[in-house]
Amino acid sequence: MEMVNRPYATAFEAYATQHPEVLCLSADLTSSCEVDGFRDRHPGQFLSLGMAEQNMLSFAGGLGLAGFRPFLHSFGVFLYRRPYDQLMASIAYPRRNVRLMGFLPGVTTPGGMTHQAIEDISVMRTIPNMTVLEAGDATEVESIVAEADTVDGPVYCRILRGAVPRLFTSPLKIGQMRVLSEGTDVLVVTSGITTEEAIRARGALARAGVSVRHLHLNTLKPFDAAQIVDHAASVRHGVVTLENHLITGGIGSMVAEALAEAGLARRLIRLGLQDTYAHGGSRPYLMTYYGMDALALVRAVECLTGQATGIDHDALDAVRIDAVHSLVKAEAL
Amino acid sequence: MRNEKTTEEVAHSIRARVFEHTIRNNGGYLSQACSAAEQLAFLYNEALNLGPSTMPMVPPPFSGVPSAGNAGYVTGAGYNGPFDAVHDRLFIAPAHYALVAYACLIEVGRMAPEGLEMFNKDGSSVEMIGAEHSPGMEVHNGTLGIGLSTAAGLAWGRKRLGHTGRVCVFMSDGEVQEGQTWEAVQAAAHHGIDNLWAIMDVNRQQCDGAMDDVMTVGDIATKFRDFGAVVAECDAHDLKAMRAAAATPHPGRPLIVLAHSRPTQGMESLMSRFPRLHYVRFKSEEERARMNTEIAAELGIAPVVLEAH
Ligand SMILES: Cc1ncc(C[n+]2csc(CCOP(=O)(O)OP(=O)(O)O)c2C)c(N)n1
Numbered sequence A: 001m002e003m004v005n006r007p008y009a010t011a012f013e014a015y016a017t018q019h020p021e022v023l024c025l026s027a028d029l030t031s032s033c034e035v036d037g038f039r040d041r042h043p044g045q046f047l048s049l050g051m052a053e054q055n056m057l058s059f060a061g062g063l064g065l066a067g068f069r070p071f072l073h074s075f076g077v078f079l080y081r082r083p084y085d086q087l088m089a090s091i092a093y094p095r096r097n098v099r100l101m102g103f104l105p106g107v108t109t110p111g112g113m114t115h116q117a118i119e120d121i122s123v124m125r126t127i128p129n130m131t132v133l134e135a136g137d138a139t140e141v142e143s144i145v146a147e148a149d150t151v152d153g154p155v156y157c158r159i160l161r162g163a164v165p166r167l168f169t170s171p172l173k174i175g176q177m178r179v180l181s182e183g184t185d186v187l188v189v190t191s192g193i194t195t196e197e198a199i200r201a202r203g204a205l206a207r208a209g210v211s212v213r214h215l216h217l218n219t220l221k222p223f224d225a226a227q228i229v230d231h232a233a234s235v236r237h238g239v240v241t242l243e244n245h246l247i248t249g250g251i252g253s254m255v256a257e258a259l260a261e262a263g264l265a266r267r268l269i270r271l272g273l274q275d276t277y278a279h280g281g282s283r284p285y286l287m288t289y290y291g292m293d294a295l296a297l298v299r300a301v302e303c304l305t306g307q308a309t310g311i312d313h314d315a316l317d318a319v320r321i322d323a324v325h326s327l328v329k330a331e332a333l
Numbered sequence B: 001m002r003n004e005k006t007t008e009e010v011a012h013s014i015r016a017r018v019f020e021h022t023i024r025n026n027g028g029y030l031s032q033a034c035s036a037a038e039q040l041a042f043l044y045n046e047a048l049n050l051g052p053s054t055m056p057m058v059p060p061p062f063s064g065v066p067s068a069g070n071a072g073y074v075t076g077a078g079y080n081g082p083f084d085a086v087h088d089r090l091f092i093a094p095a096h097y098a099l100v101a102y103a104c105l106i107e108v109g110r111m112a113p114e115g116l117e118m119f120n121k122d123g124s125s126v127e128m129i130g131a132e133h134s135p136g137m138e139v140h141n142g143t144l145g146i147g148l149s150t151a152a153g154l155a156w157g158r159k160r161l162g163h164t165g166r167v168c169v170f171m172s173d174g175e176v177q178e179g180q181t182w183e184a185v186q187a188a189a190h191h192g193i194d195n196l197w198a199i200m201d202v203n204r205q206q207c208d209g210a211m212d213d214v215m216t217v218g219d220i221a222t223k224f225r226d227f228g229a230v231v232a233e234c235d236a237h238d239l240k241a242m243r244a245a246a247a248t249p250h251p252g253r254p255l256i257v258l259a260h261s262r263p264t265q266g267m268e269s270l271m272s273r274f275p276r277l278h279y280v281r282f283k284s285e286e287e288r289a290r291m292n293t294e295i296a297a298e299l300g301i302a303p304v305v306l307e308a309h
Helices: A007-016 A036-041 A053-065 A084-092 A120-125 A138-148 A193-207 A225-233 A251-262 A283-289 A294-305 B007-025 B031-047 B076-080 B095-107 B147-160 B173-177 B179-190 B220-226 B239-246 B268-273 B285-299
Strands: A003-005 A022-026 A046-048 A069-075 A099-103 A131-134 A155-159 A163-165 A178-182 A186-191 A212-217 A219-221 A238-246 A268-273 B089-092 B167-172 B196-202 B230-235 B255-260
Touching: A003 A138, A007 A022, A007 A036, A007 A138, A022 A036, A022 A053, A036 A046, A053 A069, A053 A084, A120 A131, A120 A155, A120 A219, A120 A238, A120 A251, A131 A138, A138 A155, A138 A163, A178 A193, A186 A193, A186 A225, A186 A251, A186 A294, A193 A212, A193 A238, A193 A294, A212 A225, A225 A251, A238 A251, A238 A294, A251 A268, A268 A294, B007 B031, B007 B095, B007 B239, B007 B285, B031 B095, B031 B167, B031 B196, B031 B239, B076 B089, B089 B095, B089 B147, B095 B167, B147 B167, B147 B179, B147 B196, B167 B173, B173 B179, B173 B196, B173 B220, B196 B239, B220 B230, B220 B255, B230 B239, B239 B255, B268 B285
Parallel strands: A022 A046, A022 A069, A069 A099, A099 A155, A131 A155, A186 A212, A186 A238, A238 A268, B089 B167, B167 B196, B196 B255, B230 B255
Antiparallel strands: A003 A163, A131 A219, A178 A212
């Protein structure tokens, strides 16, 4: 699998330098969000706002009022938990063109509860006027910058950093989900890092004779309910959602709402954090511990089909382990 | 509970232990050991009235987050002694200082050295960003700027309950950029919460580098005074001065001790990385080897023996 180093850093610099109304804002996590090079090379387009996120969000609202399109860089959690009120009043309500770049979504950080954005999708998608995107590979990270900036109104993006696998060749297009396989037994819906996880399971499932239809979502709001319903209608046994997030309010909930509103009766298994906080640890450990990995997906598929596949850990494609201290990773958290 | 070692010895051993850990792991919050070693040593070894640890010397594995179904849940506060009316309570507000705080727990005999080997290991409670289940922690503070508020509430409550034990917060200077810090001081002063005190590691550094380049904070002593605190200042590496500062009377107000520190104290070789000190990771094996030799010499200890790989 091709690994791309720091795709966000490259894409952001290439895009922002062509668009002077784009500003780069950071709240003391500049290198952790891969915009340190941009700060050093384009200081006139960079605003350091220190560790003061509430101010940064309302400040960005003001920049929006002045006609700029600020890109805010921080860990996802710090863009909405403390500054939620500022997000609502200064950005979302007046539909400012503010782009919230949320790094380290879900369990991609070992920083524990205070660093893990596990309810961001749920929070963001309930905010009127908000667009919510999530990158699942290097190509999507590269294309999310320009694509987010086409939106008239605020956008929240879940961004991957460091060495990111390339799974797709075509850029992220808002509203266009990816159909990764067109099976007829079970529908699997993933986004972000869980897509790679589901791909790990697909080979083994195919060998076990299970025909999987796999959808990758990059646009979480607006949500294409009609397409989800069509895909769900074309499988025999039901739907599994696998998300790097709580199962409430995220992709599992969106799919459930879509099926219910269409009156389509299909069983649904939602995988992800089950009404619990996570704790600090490596991504593969956390995904296994909280039942968000390829094996958990296989077990959910078996539950829907009613048939054991015999797939065990060894039958799955190998887990890709990030080096703890790889040079492409941000130095600190 | 008092330790047999002097506070100077504890501070030195904290630096040595965090240094060794950082070299072995090729990364760590090393400069925080330089700036804060005396402060944490002072708190644990002499300033705080803490009872003996109620927790095992070797930290138990992670045993779940708080939930109705997790009846056995405990925080890591037991490492600081029992909860009772007379003993003090301590919050480590900048939770990324956990490595330094764990090293301190070891040096004052509250945790076994094996505890540090579990640092940031999957399934361990000895987390990189101190969680409330991590040794010596009582609340989650990884989201910076919330520690002082929680401590003020706890202190108010303890006063109401008639406790004589005080509440202390170890803070970092980056926290003054968060508005909540000022709201906390304001409330503590308004309510006369004088069983609350804080010691702040004023190292003038934050993630992005020197605070003056990232977000100027100005004269924080004057600002804290204006918000109603009693402020005492000291050189963070002069324990006599720290003792005097911590002894400043503060009737009817919280006390904030500003400990002016150097982010490379005791490890001057780290200056070659300035201003990138927030998290030390060596760029190459050569740099790692050089730092190993140079810093060990500065600390007066043997370089860490690294297994070949
Ligand atoms: C609310 C919040 N915003 C951002 C961060 C990320 N962060 C962790 S440490 C830090 C820098 C803080 O500087 P300081 O606390 O003075 O620590 P030092 O660099 O001196 O260790 C930041 C921005 C955080 N933990 N919490």
